[in-house]
Amino acid sequence: MKSWLLIPACIVLSLAARGQGTVEDYRRAVASHKAYRDKVWHAPDKFTWLERDAAFWYIDQSAQGRTYILADVAKRTQKPMFDHAAMARALSAQLHKTILATNLPLKAVVLAADKRSITFEADSARMECQLPACRCAVKGVITPPGKGGYWNDPFDERNGKPVRSPDSAWVAFIRDDNVFIRSRKTQEIFRLSYDGSGGNFYASHMTWSPDSKKLVAYTVRPGQERTMYLLESTPSDQLQPRLQQRHYLKPGDALPHKRPQLFLIDSKKHVPVSDSLFRDQYALEEIRWTRDSRYFTFEYNARGHQVYRVLQVDGQTGRVHTVVDERSDTFIDYSGKRFRHDLADGTQLFWASERSGWNHLYRYDVATGKVINAVTSGHWVLREVVHVDEARQRIIFRALGMDPGQDPYLAQYAVVNFDGTGLRRLTLSDANHVASFSKDYTYFVDHASRADLPPVSRVYDIETGREVMPVQQADITALQQAGWRAPEVFSAKGRDGQTDIWGVIIRPSKMDEGRQYPVIEMIYAGPQDFYVNKSFNKDYMRLHVLAELGFVVVQLDGMGTSWRSKAFHDVCWKNLKDAGFEDRIAWIQAAAKKYTYIDARRVGVFGGSAGGQNAAGAVIFHPEFYRAAVASCGCHDNRLDKMWWNEQWMGYPIGPQYAASSNVVHAGKLGGKLLLIVGELDDNVDPASTYQLADALIKANKDFELVTVPGMGHSGGGEFGERKRWDFFVRHLLQREPPAWEDSYPGK
Structure with a gap:
């Protein structure tokens, strides 16, 4: 038996006397949830x-x-x-x-x-x-909104209406899978294409040139159909269960293939467009004509996300020309960092890229496909282009990491000329800035705060950078009087001993520094973003409530998450099991070294969705550190989850990397306590992902807990799941049997 397994036994006796996870702690946690709510005054964040x-x-x-x-x-x-x-x-x-x-x-x-x-x-x-x-x-x-379509439903290529030309002389439509036009003056009909068929049909979504003399339509070779089935055990309107189904493509499934084609209206001519530059498609979209009708452009995202192109097609010859040819040895973060802006005259465009190792903006010459200049540069990242001002030839943008030594996730605003000169900061303070700009971009309201800094709002003049007037300064007196303690913003070196990892530490309101407190980490390592909130009093209340039971609660962003350098992000590529665990472990150990009351020998972790995959992965791949995990609605095997998210990070075609990162495949390595929570109607992550992990654990003779919540979708289990999570951590990290629910949740 490992020596650390013996430690909790001696701790239990002191805890029983001193109290952590007691009925009083539960009641205080429940009360604090209400006590902390709506106790921040004069802190508007929407203008x-x-x-x-x-x-x-x-x-x-x-x-x-x-x-x-x-x-x-x-x-x-x-x-x-x-x-x-x-x-x-x-x-x-x-x-x-x-x-x-x-x-x-x-x-x-x-x-x-x-x-x-x-x-x-x-x-x-x-x-x-x-x-x-x-x-x-x-x-x-007000008419209540109707039930919207399922977010993952495929785009209906056939169900578009006829498309009228800009001069209203023609109407384009699809008949028998081919393109036709009708003169609105004479009602005469002309057939423009003959190559459409049921297996390679023309879509009804067509694009006219501004001069009405050209038309772009595209053929579609259909892809694969896959259906996910969900059993609703307890429908509200009938006794018997109901079977539900969703369209749900998974990694490796065959996708549609599209081919834009050009039609010249005066001559009724079909001009073929070669697909040699866009054959292996993940997506093909954004068909746009230039204002002078000489060219149209579209974007091509290659399967596997290592090539992304902006392509231009000559409006007479159909010749395809590459404007932007973005490539990566790992992945292009098209789903999070894609930005394109075409100047009105069509001669130039702006494009965001991580080619330098940091996300920045570049200006392109459309005719040559050459980069004119980098608009932004440096060891920081462009987060958002706020406004492209063609009259002043400048760009207003939001950036992260502009100030060395500060938290690199704090947002700042700046302005820069099209040619990359004249970079000027609009915000400067050590805070997370959220700006709201006037319609003419003369002024902006700056809402500045941090997790440990109450917000202040002021109006600034964009041209001079000077403060024009104060708006509000937050008052947190009532929140502090309710017992709330501000999170501590904490940083420590990651796995390489050089890179700073940033997060927050949340303590109980009545903490005794003479005691030892287990650690609970809320984890989400999905590579599409970072997750520690940088503004004041946002998303932390549930963590404060959890801390009241007798825990130190932490959240941090490890390597593999987004909005740092490209190298920082690339850690996730074909390796989602990594989840930044080496950085997380080093960070928690550094916190325990600084604060002796933090017990890094008793660490729990919880998360949902990708965080559910991460939480279970903690006790499967790193049971030497993580003692207990609660995994909600997790994508435990990336081959079972939705295509777009998993192929973005795990790559295509489907290779051995998928099995290497699978909690299901490695279930036999489970070394800590595990609670799985899943909603039976989860149509975001296939519930089969959780069930297959449970099946693998059973076959591996591993003890675990499974909670299926009837009627619930993609979530952590609601209030019921939250109670189960509290009890699980009290039982396995505090070594105390939780109090009865009727005692700890009075009035429920």
């Missing part, structure tokens, strides 16, 4: 600018209630947008119930440009109120 004026409105939350504030930047004033008491009286009369002035139920608010009226939704009514008198009238009844 709506008016169309024509240098003015915006926002909602200010105080201890007294909500106030709608109108800020006039030109006059440097702020005042209520309307008389709240009068508005409450008007709504009470219209809705036939009491409405409080401090809690107006306004949604989808639109303030008129002249500020003399306001429209909004309240209950099921769309209302308009004249200002300042607050004379309100119902303008319509």
